[in-house]
Amino acid sequence: MSESAPLPGPYFGEYGGRYVPESLVAALDELTEAWEALKVDPTFKLELAELHRSYTGRPSILTEVQRFAEHAGGARVLLKREDLNHTGSHKINNVLGQALLTRRIGKKRIIAETGAGQHGVATATAAALFGLDCTIYMGEVDTERQALNVARMRLLGAEVIPVTSGSRTLKDAINEAMRDWVTNVETTNYVFGTVAGPHPFPAMVRDLQRVIGDEAREQVLALTGSLPTAVAACVGGGSNAMGIFTAFVGDPGVKLFGFEAAGDGADTPRHAATINKGRPGVLHGARSYLLQDEDGQTVESHSISAGLDYPGVGPEHAWLADSGRAEYRPITDDQAMAALRLLSRTEGIIPAIESAHALAGVLELGRELGPDSVILVNLSGRGDKDMTTAGHYFDILDRDAEQM
Amino acid sequence: MSAAVPGAVASTIAARRQAGSGALIGYLPVGFPDLPTSIDAAVALVENGVDVLELGLPYSDPVMDGPVIQAATQQALANGFKLRHAFEAVEGVRARVDAPVLLMTYWNPVLQYGVERFAADLRDAGGAGLITPDLIPDEAETWLAASDAASLERVFLAAPTSSPERLKRCVELSRGFVYAVSTMGITGARADVDRAARTLVDRLRDAGAENACVGIGISTADQVREILGYADGAIVGSALVRALAEGGVAGVADTAARLATGVVA
Numbered sequence A: 001m002s003e004s005a006p007l008p009g010p011y012f013g014e015y016g017g018r019y020v021p022e023s024l025v026a027a028l029d030e031l032t033e034a035w036e037a038l039k040v041d042p043t044f045k046l047e048l049a050e051l052h053r054s055y056t057g058r059p060s061i062l063t064e065v066q067r068f069a070e071h072a073g074g075a076r077v078l079l080k081r082e083d084l085n086h087t088g089s090h091k092i093n094n095v096l097g098q099a100l101l102t103r104r105i106g107k108k109r110i111i112a113e114t115g116a117g118q119h120g121v122a123t124a125t126a127a128a129l130f131g132l133d134c135t136i137y138m139g140e141v142d143t144e145r146q147a148l149n150v151a152r153m154r155l156l157g158a159e160v161i162p163v164t165s166g167s168r169t170l171k172d173a174i175n176e177a178m179r180d181w182v183t184n185v186e187t188t189n190y191v192f193g194t195v196a197g198p199h200p201f202p203a204m205v206r207d208l209q210r211v212i213g214d215e216a217r218e219q220v221l222a223l224t225g226s227l228p229t230a231v232a233a234c235v236g237g238g239s240n241a242m243g244i245f246t247a248f249v250g251d252p253g254v255k256l257f258g259f260e261a262a263g264d265g266a267d268t269p270r271h272a273a274t275i276n277k278g279r280p281g282v283l284h285g286a287r288s289y290l291l292q293d294e295d296g297q298t299v300e301s302h303s304i305s306a307g308l309d310y311p312g313v314g315p316e317h318a319w320l321a322d323s324g325r326a327e328y329r330p331i332t333d334d335q336a337m338a339a340l341r342l343l344s345r346t347e348g349i350i351p352a353i354e355s356a357h358a359l360a361g362v363l364e365l366g367r368e369l370g371p372d373s374v375i376l377v378n379l380s381g382r383g384d385k386d387m388t389t390a391g392h393y394f395d396i397l398d399r400d401a402e403q404m
Numbered sequence B: 001m002s003a004a005v006p007g008a009v010a011s012t013i014a015a016r017r018q019a020g021s022g023a024l025i026g027y028l029p030v031g032f033p034d035l036p037t038s039i040d041a042a043v044a045l046v047e048n049g050v051d052v053l054e055l056g057l058p059y060s061d062p063v064m065d066g067p068v069i070q071a072a073t074q075q076a077l078a079n080g081f082k083l084r085h086a087f088e089a090v091e092g093v094r095a096r097v098d099a100p101v102l103l104m105t106y107w108n109p110v111l112q113y114g115v116e117r118f119a120a121d122l123r124d125a126g127g128a129g130l131i132t133p134d135l136i137p138d139e140a141e142t143w144l145a146a147s148d149a150a151s152l153e154r155v156f157l158a159a160p161t162s163s164p165e166r167l168k169r170c171v172e173l174s175r176g177f178v179y180a181v182s183t184m185g186i187t188g189a190r191a192d193v194d195r196a197a198r199t200l201v202d203r204l205r206d207a208g209a210e211n212a213c214v215g216i217g218i219s220t221a222d223q224v225r226e227i228l229g230y231a232d233g234a235i236v237g238s239a240l241v242r243a244l245a246e247g248g249v250a251g252v253a254d255t256a257a258r259l260a261t262g263v264v265a
C-alpha cells in the first residue's frame, strides 16, 4: 500500500466543496458523519468484503493481453477486469457500500442518476438485494440509446423516470435526482454514481472504488515483481479512474493517465473532454472543471459513450490535473470504437465503449513508453449494453433483425 | 430614482412591518418570455402591490426549481438570454419604479463573470443585492467581501432541517432578509404551505433574525395573509410565472393585485 492517505474532502486544493441548496446540507452532514464512522468500522469492512466476495465476484482478475499489446508498441498491457463484476462494471463496488450506508442511516428508499445505465442497474440490483424502494433518473436521450439497461432496471423492480428537461442526458438526470432528494430527504438516500457532486460524495465514492487499485497493485507486484510504469482509465465523472489511481497516487514512479471522451474531436464543438477543454466553475454541487460558455451556462457534451457524456468531472481529478500528478488526454469516438473492435478481435473480450477510451489511450501510450513498460488498464465494464450502438457503428446488423 | 439606497430591502420590509403588515416579494425570470416583456411584467408587479422584486437569472441547471420556472428559464435561454441582460433588466425596472430589486441567481454565472465585477455592475445598475439558492455561507467568502465592498444586500436560505448553528450563521451573514424555505422541496405552487414554515420562522427569530420572509409554494392571497401573520414577507414565484405565461403582462398584473389583498393589515 502507498503511504499517503487520500484527501478526506471537502476540498481538493481549490476544488470540491458544497454548492448546494441549504435544504440538502443536513442530509450531506448526516451522510458524511455516517460514512466517517462506517469506513473505520470493522463489522462494516467485513460485511462489504464478504458481499464483494460472494456477490460481486471480487477480487476481479488481472488479464495480460499480448495480442492486443502488439498494437501498443509491444508494452506489457494488463487489464483489471471490472467487466467481470456482477452487473458488468465497476459501479457495483460503490453501490453496495452506499446500500449498506443507507441501511445504517435507516432510510428505506434510494434514488440515483444514470447515464449509460450501469450505475442505475447496479443501484437497482442493490435495492433488490437489500429490499429498498428504488427510483432511477435517466435522461430521455440515454433511455433510447441504452434501452436494454432500462429493461434490466425495471425487471429488477426499480422505477425508471426518463428526464425530459435540458439536454435530456446525464447532467439533467442529476438535476432531477437532486430535486427528488431535496423533496424527500427524510426518507430517501441519494446513491451518487461517481466521484463528483457535493462533499462527501467525491471522497466517499473514491473510498468505495479504491478496492480496484488496492487489488491491482498487489496483483501487478505478484505478476511482474514491480509496480507498473503507468496506470490508465477512462474518465467520465471519474470513479473508475479514482478507483484504480488511488493506490498509486503515492508512488511517484507510476504515471497516471485519464482518457476523456473527445467525441468528434476535442477541437470540434462536439466532445466531452472536460479537463482538456473546460475551465473551473461550479456544477452539481462542486467546484471543478466543466464545459461552459462565457456566461457560465453549462454546455452540452457529446460522446458515443453515454457513460462519458458528461460536461463535468470529479474535483479530485481537477486537482490531480492541475498539480500534474495525473495527465488527461482526449480520445475520439472513432479511436474508441477502433480499440473496442481490436480488443474484441485480438483477445475475445468485448469492452464497454467507456472502457474502450482507455484502451485507445493505451495504444498511444504503449508506443510512447516502449516495450519495457508495463501498463495497467482499468477495464471498467463490458460491452453487452453497447451492442446496438456498436452494431450501427460497424454496420453489422441484419436488416431483417433490425426490423423485428 | 435608479441608484439603490444601501439596505433598501431591509428598510422596505421594516416599513411594512411597522405599518402592521409585511412585504409581498415577487419573483419573475429575466428574459421570459423576452427581455422587454420581462421588464414590463416586473414593473407591473410593483404597480400592483409587490414591495420587493426578485429577478431570476436563467441558468442551465436550476436544481432548486420546479417545472413552471424551469420551463420559463429554459425558454429565456433558448431565446438568447445573456448575463448582461440581467443588468439591463434591473436598470430598466429601476428607471420606472422605486421598489428594491434583488437578483436570484445560481452561483456559477456569478463566478464566471467575476464576483467583484458582478457586484459592482449590479450596484451600478441600481440592484439591491443577490439571493443565492446554491451558495451556502460555508462557500461564500468571496461573495461576503464583494457584497460588503459594493454595499449590496445578500439573502441566504434557511431550511427546516438547518441546525441551530447554521441558522445563527445564516442570520448573522444575511442582509435584507433571511429566506425561510417553507417546505422541503423545490419551487412550485402547493395547496398547503407547510406548518414547518412557522416553526422555522420562530427558530430564525430565536437566532436573532429581524426580517424573515417565507418562500416556496405560495400562490394565493390567503396564504400570503397567513404567512404575514408570523413572517415579515411572503415570496411568490411560480404562481406569477404561470400567470405571465398564460395571461401576459395583464395577467401577471392581475395576479399580483389579487395576492396583494393578502397584505392588508
Ligand SMILES: Cc1ncc(COP(=O)(O)O)c(C=O)c1O
Pocket (backbone or CB within 6 Å): A089, A090, A115, A116, A117, A118, A119, A193, A194, A195, A234, A235, A236, A237, A238, A239, A240, A241, A306, A307, A308, A352, A354, A355, A380, A381, A382
Ligand atoms: C463501464 C463504465 N465505465 C466508465 C464509466 C464512467 O464513469 P466513471 O468516470 O465515474 O468511472 C461508466 C459510466 O456509466 C461505465 O458504465
